[in-house]
Amino acid sequence: MTDDSTPPRPATARSWLREHSELGVCVLLLVLGVLVLTDALTMNVDITQRGPVGPRTVPLVVGTGLLAVAVLLAVDVLRGGRGEAEAGEDVDLDAPADLRTVALLTGVFLAFAALIGPLGFPVSGALLFWGSAYALGSRHLDRDPLIAAGLSLLTYFVFDNLLGVPLPGGPLMGVL
Template sequence: MTTRTETPPTTTAERRSWLREHSELGVCVLLLALGVLVLTDALTMDVDIAQRGPVGPKTVPIVVGIGLLVIAALLAVDVLRGGHGQAETGEDIDLSEPADWRTVALLAGVFLGSAVLIEPLGFPAAGALLFWGAAYALGSRRIDRDPLIAAVLSLLTYVVFNNLLGVPLPGGPLMGAL
């Protein structure tokens, strides 16, 4: 059994070529940093409640942090042994087309606008604007039905979270009047 050993790159061009061939190592670094962050946060968490049983509030973040570190290490080993991810082969995506930055900007604006308006207007109104704005940004131009669907979706979401799940959402002036 023979093992393949690579000589370290010496020139700048060789280093660039090596980095280009092993670009997945950037994902490994990201996963490593995220794992360290999650573990550090979990281990320094100040928990005031008494733990009832073997699983406490630190357990899941510690498991997730360790999992991220293990995945980062396994991916790094795979990449250094010559493994590569498969290229994107989207069936309905033309990768030669440029990104649609107008849609991205519209969606970001709608999202930020609803985040700003949720406190003064309440979730039902801000959510309706969010749903309607997202539908518009993604290409729907049905102004006869989109606002109605957005309002119903927003009210249903508000009722489910506020009344059924017990997650309080700001009702705003419209819900205060009801």
């Protein structure tokens, strides 16, 4: 005689974590809240402050808010609450990640960080904009570098000249 009513298998740790993946956001919020509060409480403040609101007020409120949201979200997730799926996008959640695109974008950002000092923002920014467009699927090899160069120069001049935020110009800025 066979018994078809086998008891359900207990959930493994991996499946439990997959079902409660929002707890990762809770941990991130908790760490950020502790970091902000630690920074606010160890801040050197001049004692001759005028008025009730000092430089510690906003970081203390933000840090406390981060901790409160982390705890409330964790309680909700552990009680079975789940975030609602994005209704506006047609995304196949079972499809694997596009690791090639992620690797290309990571390489482009690392190259930008390494090249901004020696080459300056206009050149490294153009490489960043063009490399990002290429990594995300654009294959207009005649148009994309020109747009990237124009966008990089425009960004450089807006930040450096109009906003007063100095960006490294590199060797080409001595020529222009």
